Amino acid sequence: MHLLSFLASPLSCLFISAIVFPYPTSAQDRTTEQGEAQILDPTVECAPYQYPPVDDAQGNFPPSWTVATILSNDSDAQARYQSIEGLIPKIPPKGRKADSANGNFGGFKYDPNDPDCWWTYSMCTTPNVSGVPDDIAAVPEPNTLGYGFDDGPNCSHNAFYDYLLSNDQKATMFYIGSNVQQFPLEAQRALADGHQICVHTWSHHYMTALTNDEAFAELWYSMQIIKLVVGVTPTCWRPPYGDVDNRIRAIANALGLMTIMWQFDSEDWLGIESVTKVNNNYMDLITAAQNGTFSTSGTIMLTHELTNFTMSEAVSFYDQVASAFSYLVPVGVALNVTAPYVEDGYTLPSFAQYIGGMHVVSTTGSGSGGGSTSAPSVGGSSDGSGTSGSTTTGNSTNTSKSGAAKVSLKRVDSFASAAVLVTGILFML
Numbered sequence: 001m002h003l004l005s006f007l008a009s010p011l012s013c014l015f016i017s018a019i020v021f022p023y024p025t026s027a028q029d030r031t032t033e034q035g036e037a038q039i040l041d042p043t044v045e046c047a048p049y050q051y052p053p054v055d056d057a058q059g060n061f062p063p064s065w066t067v068a069t070i071l072s073n074d075s076d077a078q079a080r081y082q083s084i085e086g087l088i089p090k091i092p093p094k095g096r097k098a099d100s101a102n103g104n105f106g107g108f109k110y111d112p113n114d115p116d117c118w119w120t121y122s123m124c125t126t127p128n129v130s131g132v133p134d135d136i137a138a139v140p141e142p143n144t145l146g147y148g149f150d151d152g153p154n155c156s157h158n159a160f161y162d163y164l165l166s167n168d169q170k171a172t173m174f175y176i177g178s179n180v181q182q183f184p185l186e187a188q189r190a191l192a193d194g195h196q197i198c199v200h201t202w203s204h205h206y207m208t209a210l211t212n213d214e215a216f217a218e219l220w221y222s223m224q225i226i227k228l229v230v231g232v233t234p235t236c237w238r239p240p241y242g243d244v245d246n247r248i249r250a251i252a253n254a255l256g257l258m259t260i261m262w263q264f265d266s267e268d269w270l271g272i273e274s275v276t277k278v279n280n281n282y283m284d285l286i287t288a289a290q291n292g293t294f295s296t297s298g299t300i301m302l303t304h305e306l307t308n309f310t311m312s313e314a315v316s317f318y319d320q321v322a323s324a325f326s327y328l329v330p331v332g333v334a335l336n337v338t339a340p341y342v343e344d345g346y347t348l349p350s351f352a353q354y355i356g357g358m359h360v361v362s363t364t365g366s367g368s369g370g371g372s373t374s375a376p377s378v379g380g381s382s383d384g385s386g387t388s389g390s391t392t393t394g395n396s397t398n399t400s401k402s403g404a405a406k407v408s409l410k411r412v413d414s415f416a417s418a419a420v421l422v423t424g425i426l427f428m429l
Helices: 003-007 010-020 033-037 075-087 158-166 177-182 184-192 212-230 246-254 272-290 308-324 351-355 412-428
Strands: 144-146 148-152 172-175 196-199 299-302 327-329
Touching (some): 033 158, 033 184, 075 212, 075 246, 148 184, 158 184, 158 308, 172 177, 177 184, 184 196, 184 212, 196 212, 212 246, 272 299, 272 308, 327 351
Parallel strands (some): 144 299
């Protein structure tokens, strides 16, 4: 059996659970980030648990996985929306809900001159409205990959995050608000491990299909739940499916959010049934890097922590990607964004500091806290969404490809388990 196929199969989870990991018989600690991070049984990881700060604030947030709206009891949201409403271009929502919110823009007539810089139609990343900055689809540093993952926090991402940690690899994590609400301790781990956290909306719908107040709410409540759970407020976001136009950009910009897109798409969200296509997409990126395509400036690739398969693909190709590029760094590092959050006390290193050995640093904050028209043709591919998946695996013997010295291992037991896991899988194969 091919190693990747095994890792992405249900059999792998059963094998891991029954043979490789001798799960402790004592109760798991599901009250702290550190305790939750030790759990490697995906059944346990993805079981619901109570987290009082979130439970006590249920009335302050929309229901999970529904299109967000501004709550009637949220005076702060109402005031903030009113303060930015005049900055929003008068562009109506695209398509007809509910189909359009799920990506069906059939029958919608749109000016082929693309007046709204609609990415889904033309992959436009340069808005033509005053005061709205260009999207970030590449990074300025040569031979550099802005490394990151969408759709988290995945409830079973511990083994994957262990793998990143064992390689001293930091990334940008684009978190869905509903996932943060359901799995808050998993969200806290990103900050504890030194990753950069960005917003990926509340419910992962097509943003251009939403009304102004809905689009605002999708971003606002994602920012608020991350602040409540992790203790920081992000200053960056990625639109689900890349679906953004001048109206949505203006709302995000007014909330202090930088729009981050991509140039390469792994299409890993398609799943193991499309493994050949996904592998080829990874190889296209690797080949481009090897051919000197990024000799003057770097790039960004779309990948996900959506399922066991997407995380396994990241692990499977990590060494090749790291060898093809000089540096794999969080997007914020590649952009020299040293203040990644609204709050003081949390910093990202500059690019020079990162490649010189200084990784993400939290200085004072805690890791938790609280004319003619035509129907559009989708120019870019869409990313998938989801809430959970089986845990991924990968060996933990690789050295850092970031140019930085290894940091001390914070979770020795997890790394030891990961090494045993790989040994067992290879023996089985």
